[in-house]
Amino acid sequence: QVQLQESGPGLVKPSQTLSLTCTVSGGSINSGGYYWNWIRQHPGKGPEWIGYIYYSGSTYYNPSLKSRVTMSVDTSKNQFSLKLSSVTAADTAVYHCARDPWGTYAFDIWGQGTMVTVSS
Amino acid sequence: QSVLTQPPSASGTPGQRVTISCSGSSSNIGTNTVNWYQQLPRRAPKLLIYSNNQRPSGVPDRFSGSKSGASASLAISGLQSEDEADYYCATWDDSLNGPLFGGGTKLTVL
Numbered sequence: 001q002v003q004l005q006e007s008g009p010g011l012v013k014p015s016q017t018l019s020l021t022c023t024v025s026g027g028s029i030n031s032g033g034y035y036w037n038w039i040r041q042h043p044g045k046g047p048e049w050i051g052y053i054y055y056s057g058s059t060y061y062n063p064s065l066k067s068r069v070t071m072s073v074d075t076s077k078n079q080f081s082l083k084l085s086s087v088t089a090a091d092t093a094v095y096h097c098a099r100d101p102w103g104t105y106a107f108d109i110w111g112q113g114t115m116v117t118v119s120s
Numbered sequence: 121q122s123v124l125t126q127p128p129s130a131s132g133t134p135g136q137r138v139t140i141s142c143s144g145s146s147s148n149i150g151t152n153t154v155n156w157y158q159q160l161p162r163r164a165p166k167l168l169i170y171s172n173n174q175r176p177s178g179v180p181d182r183f184s185g186s187k188s189g190a191s192a193s194l195a196i197s198g199l200q201s202e203d204e205a206d207y208y209c210a211t212w213d214d215s216l217n218g219p220l221f222g223g224g225t226k227l228t229v230l
Contacts, residue, residue, distance in 0.1 A: 047221045
């Protein structure tokens with residue numbers, strides 16, 4: 001079955017750019033109809049949706065984060081990525097990648113998540 | 121404070137039926153479908169209910185969802201110890217132009 005796995009640095013300095021990659025296994029990211037998402041969860045809080053990318057490269061970001069977010073997809077590697085610029089301590093969270101199979105923002109498969117701490 | 125309001129905690133004994141509420145507004149639950157997620161300790165969230173009351177394959181029918189007006193509910197019947205987890209509601213918000221999650225309800229099985 002399809003599995004997602006996040007990877008990237010666990011520590012980022014303030015004002016720098018957070019970069020994470022999600023590797024999709026057990027299925028092709030090219031399969032039409034799926035939306036590939038990034039979602040983060042601050043400690044003890046509910047999840048916060050960051051945005052999605054479609055295999056074609058089209059994107060939609062959370063308006064509250066839009067100015068700092070860039071997502072990209074590499075179909076040859078079956079991966080998609082997140083860049084979040086100008087990070088602060090408020091960006092410290094567990095970052096998950098997740099699949100939306102219907103385009104309805106219901107996320108049926110999640111990666112285990114990776115903790116990213118913003119600190120000098 | 122989340123736009124979607126859930127009770128911070130709920131509890132029940134094994135075999136009991138418990139419900140978890142999620143209160144929103146006309147710009148979110150009132151006009152959009154609701155999803156529910158279960159998050160076991162130190163695990164990623166798991167989709168439990170989508171489109172108000174649909175269960176993904178593999179989710180037991182002990183879990184059910186409903187929606188009325190600007191509120192939604194998750195019901196768990198025949199409560200089991202492994203149901204002890206955090207539960208989150210989620211929906212689209214027309215004002216924010218993005219999906220929202222509730223603050224979560226921690227379910228304790230006594």
